[in-house]
Amino acid sequence: MRWIIFIVLYLLLNIYAFQAVRTLSKTYWAITPYILISLGILAFFLYEWNQPNPDGGFTGGRAYSLGLVLAIMAANLILTLFMFGEDIVRLLMAGYNKLFTTSGQFDLPSRRKFLSQVALGIAAIPFASLLYGMYQGKYNYKVLKYTLHFDDLPDAFDGYRITQISDIHSGSFDNKEKIEYAIDLINEQESDSVFFTGDLVNNLAAEMTPWTSTFSKIKARDGVYSVLGNHDYGDYVSWDSDREKLANLEAMKGVHSQMGWNLLLNEHKLVEKNGERIAFVGVENWGAGGFKKKGDLDKAGQGLTDKDFKVLLSHDPSYWQEKIKNDPKNYQLTLSGHTHGMQFGIEIPGWFKWSPVQYRYENWAGIYEEFGRYINVNRGFGYLAYPGRVGIWPEISVIELRKGPKPA
Structure with missing residues (x-):
């Protein structure tokens, strides 16, 4: 059950954060690498953490898989916060148009590319930092x-x-x-x-x-x-x-x-x-x-x-x-x-x-x-x-x- 909960949470964060990438580009060359990297890290983590580990250690591939999951989840959490905040604003604007304008339409405004660019830029900081921490920071x-x-x-x-x-x-x-x-x-x-x-x-x-x-x-x-x-x-x-x-x-x-x-x-x-x-x-x-x-x-x-x-x-x-x-x-x-x-x-x-x-x-x-x-x-x-x-x-x-x- 705990693995199911983790996988669902991981995928939900990735799917929601993915909206920032889609806002900037809908081409396969931008979307495909994001999907492959996210799924690859998840597969690596699940594989390593389901191997026999009699000494209870956090070493080798087991440790690095954890580090990669932490890096991508930290980035996706920031992206999710930005996207969720924008969605609240979009819903409020659509509700206002429905209730207080002559059009009476509940139309969600499009996502703004600028906000997605800012979100991706900020999300890159913890992602890169955690990768640097594994490569150089520990020594x-x-x-x-x-x-x-x-x-x-x-x-x-x-x-x-x-x-x-x-x-x-x-x-x-x-x-x-x-x-x-x-x-x-x-x-x-x-x-x-x-x-x-x-x-x-x-x-x-x-x-x-x-x-x-x-x-x-x-x-x-x-x-x-x-x-x-x-x-x-x-x-x-x-x-x-x-x-x-x-x-x-x-x-x-x-x-x-x-x-x-x-x-x-x-x-x-x-x-x-x-x-x-x-x-x-x-x-x-x-x-x-x-x-x-x-x-x-x-x-x-x-x-x-x-x-x-x-x-x-x-x-x-x-x-x-x-x-x-x-x-x-x-x-x-x-x-x-x-x-x-x-x-x-x-x-x-x-x-x-x-x-x-x-x-x-x-x-x-x-x-x-x-x-x-x-x-x-x-x-x-x-x-x-x-x-x-x-x-x-x-x-x-x-x-x-x-x-x-x-x-x-």
């Missing part, structure tokens, strides 16, 4: 740099630099050269430590097999630290047994070790410098709503005090709102990911930032501050489902910690 890595000030930062760590990446989703990758370029970008920052905040894979530990040697090249003076994200637990796969699922999770943890990363499972590590120290704290995934709730902040911070300076890794930023920002142990800086910035939105640095994901998450991209405590929500390194990014680019965060009050 359009950006290094975003921040400086945060803390009165209680130990003097020895004034100027300490950290790099954060999140949401790798290695099972989605299809271009090793681009990934290696991003790894080089990470190492070029020459940070004191690197943090990864969860979702190494889409579902299976085996997704990292082709990429383990690549990501093991990430280096930092004080090491690489990581936590698990909701996708790392294998919860979105139909396993034959609990033992098989557990084996996947243990293999997942082993991947972090193979790469030389310090996986923090509701625990912390201390880093010392010139007789002073800071704590790197990592919690397992805790997410509001139906997401896994294995994070245990109290356990992870056991033995620390409110005087210790702490950098906390928590995959889902909803944990910051739920508990972290109000915790009496004073977690000065939290690093999160999870939202991907929805891989779609509009950002003008320093001026404007919007994505549909902001209606789901209060903290969804960039730096936020409450009660003198900070959270950085990384926009993600990889991508999931839609195989691209538009406006919200893959991110490498670089944060410099400075001693003292924030400049006025």
